[in-house]
Amino acid sequence: MGQTLAEQLLSRAAGHAVAAGEITLARVDRCLTQDGTGPLAVRRLEEAGMVQAANPAGTVLYLDHAAPSPRRELSNDHMLLREFAARVGCRLSEVGEGVCHQLMAEDHAAPGEVIIGADSHTCTAGALGAFATGMGSTDVAVGIALGMNWFRVPESFRVELSGEFSRGVYAKDVILALIGQIGADGATYKALEFGGPAVSRLAMDERLTMANMAVEAGAKVGLFPSDQETRRYLTEQGRGDAWQPLAADTDATYERVLRVDLGELEPVVACPHTVDNISLVQDVAGTPIQQVFIGSCTNGRISDLEVAAEILRGRRVHSGTRLIVVPASRRVYLEALDRGFLRIFVEAGGMVLAPGCGPCVGVHEGILGDGEASFNTSNRNFKGRLGNPEAFIYLGSPATAAATALRGRITDPREVLE
Amino acid sequence: MIRKGRAFKFGDDVSTDAIAPGRYFHLRSNLPELAKHVLEDADPQFASQVRPGDFVVAGRNFGLGSSREHAPTIIKLAGVSAVLAESFARIFFRNAINVGLPAVICDTGSIQAGDELELDLEAGELVNVTRGERQRVTPLPPVMLAILEDGGLLEHIKKHGGLKLEV
Numbered sequence: 001m002g003q004t005l006a007e008q009l010l011s012r013a014a015g016h017a018v019a020a021g022e023i024t025l026a027r028v029d030r031c032l033t034q035d036g037t038g039p040l041a042v043r044r045l046e047e048a049g050m051v052q053a054a055n056p057a058g059t060v061l062y063l064d065h066a067a068p069s070p071r072r073e074l075s076n077d078h079m080l081l082r083e084f085a086a087r088v089g090c091r092l093s094e095v096g097e098g099v100c101h102q103l104m105a106e107d108h109a110a111p112g113e114v115i116i117g118a119d120s121h122t123c124t125a126g127a128l129g130a131f132a133t134g135m136g137s138t139d140v141a142v143g144i145a146l147g148m149n150w151f152r153v154p155e156s157f158r159v160e161l162s163g164e165f166s167r168g169v170y171a172k173d174v175i176l177a178l179i180g181q182i183g184a185d186g187a188t189y190k191a192l193e194f195g196g197p198a199v200s201r202l203a204m205d206e207r208l209t210m211a212n213m214a215v216e217a218g219a220k221v222g223l224f225p226s227d228q229e230t231r232r233y234l235t236e237q238g239r240g241d242a243w244q245p246l247a248a249d250t251d252a253t254y255e256r257v258l259r260v261d262l263g264e265l266e267p268v269v270a271c272p273h274t275v276d277n278i279s280l281v282q283d284v285a286g287t288p289i290q291q292v293f294i295g296s297c298t299n300g301r302i303s304d305l306e307v308a309a310e311i312l313r314g315r316r317v318h319s320g321t322r323l324i325v326v327p328a329s330r331r332v333y334l335e336a337l338d339r340g341f342l343r344i345f346v347e348a349g350g351m352v353l354a355p356g357c358g359p360c361v362g363v364h365e366g367i368l369g370d371g372e373a374s375f376n377t378s379n380r381n382f383k384g385r386l387g388n389p390e391a392f393i394y395l396g397s398p399a400t401a402a403a404t405a406l407r408g409r410i411t412d413p414r415e416v417l418e
Numbered sequence: 419m420i421r422k423g424r425a426f427k428f429g430d431d432v433s434t435d436a437i438a439p440g441r442y443f444h445l446r447s448n449l450p451e452l453a454k455h456v457l458e459d460a461d462p463q464f465a466s467q468v469r470p471g472d473f474v475v476a477g478r479n480f481g482l483g484s485s486r487e488h489a490p491t492i493i494k495l496a497g498v499s500a501v502l503a504e505s506f507a508r509i510f511f512r513n514a515i516n517v518g519l520p521a522v523i524c525d526t527g528s529i530q531a532g533d534e535l536e537l538d539l540e541a542g543e544l545v546n547v548t549r550g551e552r553q554r555v556t557p558l559p560p561v562m563l564a565i566l567e568d569g570g571l572l573e574h575i576k577k578h579g580g581l582k583l584e585v
Contacts, residue, residue: 023559023561023583024583025581025583036443036446036486037485037486037487039446039447040446040447040487040488040491043447044572047572048572048575048576050572050575065443066443066444071444073444073445073447073448074443074444076447077446077447080447117485118485118487119484119485120483120484120485120509122485134485134509135485135509135512135513136485136486136487136509136512136513136516136517137485137487138487138513138516138517138570138571138572139512139513139516139571141572142571142572142575142581146575146580146581148581149581150561150581150583152559184431184479184482185431185478185479185482185505185507188479188505188507188508189508215509218479218482218507218508220508274431361440361443362435362439362440362441362443363440363441363443363444367441380433380435380483380484382433382435382436382483383433383435383436383459384435384436384439384440384441384459385435385440387440387441388441389439389459
């Protein structure tokens, strides 16, 4: 019987064929932590007397959540991580390099790998055909020290994509609509496997956006096949030799098949305080917004900034609204600089901050006031997410965010697109 | 071992942001201080009212969101003997067991705030003393039960000299 992509990937890492529902030990190719979860992982390893990295080149400690640090406690955490990296010889990604998941995609993740990360959006690298999943500090600490961990092989949901986007609709709308359809726990413990005739037309930036949010439906991974677009992306990053073709077997067994016609979708928004609280943009249009955040591991890539810049070019952000733009990595920042996007944002009245998680985690850079509302291109709108439980967060595409910044109210991007 | 305590009731979709809010990010390396804010955005009174042995009782999808292991860690530090829920988000579930906090899937619909509960994990039984109700809870997979019984994942690894699925 054929295997799903999830079964294929875990079978390779386990060294023998495994099927959905089985629990297996498996090799881990890469481990990541960030500055919010890394210090605990380090302390767990110290307590266990296991200060070691089985695969130092495959271990990366990212400093991205509080970057640059707003407090001495967090600066001390950064120091702890730098010291640990030096001690075990693993990689460290400094403040200002960017968000861990973007950098994992640019620099490391490859089709066929198993990647675990102490950050729930580690599933982003599933866009490259890697079995990438979020775990806690202890699980990732074990992965770092031993180069392996245990896995329950997930059942898979096939998401069959067909059709072409209509104007003003983007990958973010697809994944939000899907989460709205199946619910915030609709795919708990499952693999979301994207397939169908539209997949080959989705660019890597779009795939990364969709894989990133698999966890918002509870999924363990969000997987794309590794195809010519994967090859193009890896080659562009100077890693063409990491490419290999991968796809689910045609006779694989799926627990559920979901069909999405991209052409039938409209711009959508996740309303407070859960990601599955989805409305059409036109149904909540007019809601006042005091802050717009364009960035994050979900939508801080060059194509996202390009869409926003096209909308904001030569225009001014609404006087009652603050626009914060955070490129997801140094590479994205430099390209946006070269292509004039950053100038457009600043001339429109926006702010461009250093690559990193930005306001998304509620640690710094854009904490909301009581009763304020923010429109974000990021992935979570939980109460308190932007540092204030008395505030409100809406999620949508970079186009909807840029349109909203112009008007100061939630705005359908089709009204402002040229 | 029978765990005894009172029920603190929560709803569906209690996120890790509600359990360990991001505005206390700087306290993540000071877990006793962070624990003073446990579940603050779901119930601001919880941290000051919880007593050792009490239960966190919730609906569906408890612990959704971020991978922060600080969430189950500070629930445990607050003295909670187990989290009972209709279902758990995947990462939280694994994290809870890894830090030695029982995460128990059961029918929580009839449990009311303040009910006296008794949980016998070994027998797989939950008794609501206040209401005179008893139920079987969903058993953990053997590997997770072994990790929990050893006190957490690292203790499990130390005890067995490595990561073992069957012990």
